[in-house]
Amino acid sequence: MKRVIKRIAITAMILFIATFSFISTSNYTFASSLSPEFTSPSATFSPGAFSIIPEPVRVTPGENSFFIDNNTVILAQGEQEYKSATFLRNYLEKHYGLVLTIVRDKVKPRKNKKGELRYIDLKTGTIAYDIAGFNPSDLKLEGAYLLNISEGIASLKGANPTGLFYAVQTLIQLLPDPAGNNPVPVKEAHVVDYPGFSYRGMHLDVVKHMFPVEYVKKYIDYLALHKMNYFHWHLTDDQGWRIESKKYPKLNETGSWRAGTIIGLFPGTGVDSTRYGGYYTADEIRDIINYASDRFIEIIPEIEIPGHCMALTASYPQFSTTPDIPGQPAITWEIFDNQNNVLAPSEDLFKFLEGVFNELMDLFPGEYIHIGADECSKIWWKESSATQQFMKRYGLADEDALQAYFVKRVSKIVTDRGRKIVGWEEILEGELPADAVVMSKRVADYGWKAAEMGYKAILTPQRHSFFNFAQRPDEDSLCHRDFIVTLESVYNFEPVPEWIAPSVATNILGGQGSMWTEYYPTVARLEYALFPRISAISEVYWSQKKNRDFTRFKAKLRKQFERYELWGTNYSKYD
Helix, strand or coil, rough: CHHHHHHHHHHHHHHHHHHHHHHHHHCCCCCCCHHHHHHHCCCCCCCCCCCCCCCCCEEEEEEEEEEECCCCCEEEECCCHHHHHHHHHHHHHHHHCCCCEEECCCCCCCCCCCCCCCCEEEHHHHHHHCCCCCCCCHHHCCEEEEECCCCCCCEEEEEHHHHHHHHHHHHHHCCCCCCCCCCEEEEEEEEEEEECCCCCEEEEEEECCCCCCCHHCCCCCCCHHHHEEEEEEEEECCCCCCCCCCCCHHHHHHCCCCCCCCCCCCCCCCCCCEECCCCCCHHHHHHHHHHHHHCCCCCEEEEEEECCHHHHHHHHHHEECCCCCCCCCCCCCCCCCCCCCCCCCCHHHHHHHHHEEEEEEEHHCCCEEEEEEECCCCHHHHHHHHHHHHHHHCCCCCCCHHHHHHHHHHHHHHHCCEEEEEEEHHHCCCCCCCCEEEEEEECCCHHHHHHHCCEEEEECCCCHECCCCCCCCCCCCCEEEECCCCCHHHHHHCCCCCCCCCCHCCCEEEEEECCCCCCCCCCCHHHHHHHHHHHHHHHHHHCHHHHHHHHHHCCCHHHHHHHHHHCCCCCCCCC
């Protein structure tokens, strides 16, 4: 009996040593605590094993392949899961010619004629995954997901519906070039992923140049394919008013149209004298909002105040500091002190703005409303006797105090509706609501300062995030040339430097790329500026800092360029 016990003890010790040795020689060993569809063999984490942009947290390649053909079904039970299933089905039909069936019942799929069982299972719910050096609580984040592709099943599970949608985007990036592939093979992979920042977005200026509804939707698709969740829509400026106003129709009759556009780089070589403009109707905007919502993207609308308001004052001149001088929407760019583009403060004006912003919030259901509040030409306030009287009446010491007063009054309109304001960094010059969000555009320092002051911040610094600037020193396309925003400068921007305290870092929501359209009148020109810089910035705000590597990113661009071609997208060939 003693010999038996001794043998058992020796055997147990050998097994323990062998197991410990295996774990010690593996960088990351998976031990699943999930349902069976997410069980995977122990494997070493392999960053960059696939050309997935943005780079996931963990990727483990397998040896087999999963095949998609018309017999493959998509399982999606709930309404939110159905959104992701529909996106995937439409993508496969458009780009691969496959027509898959979405099954919404708990019916187990039957085998096809060849005896094969192929299905894509989309689920949401609590997920957990034990991995060395990994905190399972991260999988509770908005947007976290697991993807497990094996020989007969593709299992996608999100911590919430948003995470499931991102899992679909990763599956899409595992698809091969569609040429000659039927059925479509997908390599086995196990992915654990979640976003690094809660705000990941792109901006689009439709004022300087306007784009049709169908292209705005395509632009939103580009964001979705890069796992972005915010679309900052710049709707008003000096050059036009792009949102329908039923309450103040002159904003569209007059403010939505400019008499012409300058030729060439500012200050230009002349004016083309072609009437230019238009606006999005309320119905069109609702359609776009719903389209974005189906892709788990919130739209942040922007109406500029108290500067950049030439379109507004051309429509309602009584709100200008020079009401007796006829105005018109600007036909040039970079309006500063040379033209009057500021609003004159009055109780009638604030009542007007209350109507404007309430009409906006009646359309847009999202949490954030952008009020601009940048680049205000205060010289016009100094020269306006009516403005000076207003300042004296309300005890405003100077024009900086008046700027802050404007922000305060408009903020109240927004917060009274339960929303939050977003403004460019100039809003830091005055008292702000505690839940105001500061968007820094000149340099990131303003965003970091806001975060230190306790405000939430969104970063879009010009030298790393403005896609309307030149991409290379020898750029021959019409664009801003004050400095160069290379692909590398976009990718290597660090939103949270090491010197920022953890308590401050929590106030940095994330960031976005900004696409101003002074020199981008066509889709082809716009996309040339956008791609591949949008792919670079998507990794900045999604991927873990330790997983970001510019050399590896450049290697992944080879495959990404194939996707651009598949999407019918124009792009800069970069290198």
